[in-house]
Amino acid sequence: QKEVEQDPGPLSVPEGAIVSLNCTYSNSAFQYFMWYRQYSRKGPELLMYTYSSGNKEDGRFTAQVDKSSKYISLFIRDSQPSDSATYLCAMSPDLNTGFQKLVFGTGTRLLVSP
Amino acid sequence: GAGVSQSPSNKVTEKGKDVELRCDPISGHTALYWYRQSLGQGLEFLIYFQGNSAPDKSGLPSDRFSAERTGGSVSTLTIQRTQQEDSAVYLCASRPYLTGGQREQYFGPGTRLTVT
Numbered sequence: 001q002k003e004v005e006q007d008p009g010p011l012s013v014p015e016g017a018i019v020s021l022n023c024t025y026s027n028s029a030f031q032y033f034m035w036y037r038q039y040s041r042k043g044p045e046l047l048m049y050t051y052s053s054g055n056k057e058d059g060r061f062t063a064q065v066d067k068s069s070k071y072i073s074l075f076i077r078d079s080q081p082s083d084s085a086t087y088l089c090a091m092s093p094d095l096n097t098g099f100q101k102l103v104f105g106t107g108t109r110l111l112v113s114p
Numbered sequence: 115g116a117g118v119s120q121s122p123s124n125k126v127t128e129k130g131k132d133v134e135l136r137c138d139p140i141s142g143h144t145a146l147y148w149y150r151q152s153l154g155q156g157l158e159f160l161i162y163f164q165g166n167s168a169p170d171k172s173g174l175p176s177d178r179f180s181a182e183r184t185g186g187s188v189s190t191l192t193i194q195r196t197q198q199e200d201s202a203v204y205l206c207a208s209r210p211y212l213t214g215g216q217r218e219q220y221f222g223p224g225t226r227l228t229v230t
Contacts, residue, residue: 008154043118043205043221044157088156100145100209102219106156 003027006089006105015114019076023089023105026070030091030103033065035074038086038107047087048074079112086110116140118222120206126228127196135191135225139208147219148181148191152202160204163189164211196229203227 006023013019021035031052036044048063050056050072056063062075072091076083089105119138127133139146148160159173163183174180178196183189193200203226207219 004156006156041223043207043223045221046218049218090157100219101159101162102157103159104149104157106154 001026002106003103004089004091004105007108008106010109010111012111012113013079015079015081015112017079017112019079019083019110019112021074021076021087021089021108021110023072023091024070025072025091025103027091027093027103028067028070029093031094032092033063033072034090034092034102035061035063036088036090036104038088040085044088076110079110081112081114084110084112118206118208118220120204120222120225122225123223124226124228126230129198129229130195132192132194133196133227135193135204135227137189137191137206137208137222139187139189139206140220141187142210143208143220144186144211145209146183146189147207148189149205149207150175150202151205151224157205160191193227196227198229201227201229 004025033050035048037047038044050063050065053065053067060077064073086107086109088107090102092102121136144165146163149157161181162170178194181191203224205224207221209219
């Protein structure tokens with residue numbers, strides 16, 4: 001079993017829809033949770049970052065962490081065709097060391113149609 | 115400013131040949147990572163460099179893989195005697211060396227390696 005599980009998709013939605021992307025994990029030591037967005041033929045770029053449990057909002061994006069269930073989510077409101085990309089969750093037990101090793105999910109491919 | 119650059123962007127090689135992949139990190143970033151991204155496998159950590167410290171090689175899948183970083187800047191990932199299962203996108207990331215809290219890793223566009 002992988003430490004981080006993520007549905008690969010693809011997830012197809014019409015423009016304007018609310019999108020929910022999710023990851024589950026098994027390592028209870030994870031405390032830092034990130035979402036990266038990766039466009040085709042590009043490297044991943046950091047989208048959202050949260051520490052421990054709770055919610056964080058940034059524009060149309062909301063990240064949620066439920067450590068009791070070992071479950072994290074990324075919600076995208078009013079989705080746009082430009083949101084079409086692969087979304088990778090990543091997590092780490094400790095970012096207070098220099099290494100900051102991240103464990104990534106496999107990524108979910110999102111397609112938003114006009 | 116300039117981001118992380120990688121070369122070549124694409125590499126096709128025959129099974130058994132050696133390949134070298136190059137990464138130019140963002141200027142001033144002392145931490146550098148190599149990852150491998152295979153279809154359906156997500157990003158797999160390979161190796162981590164920090165300044166002049168010994169690299170963390172714990173993610174290298176076999177002794178055919180090696181990497182070096184010269185002068186604390188440019189890094190080269192070398193795969194010897196390539197196998198078809200080495201076909202993947204190899205990504206490099208860099209970040210400033212700071213402890214405490216989140217520090218974003220900045221990724222390059224990757225090198226797509228195809229072993230025939």
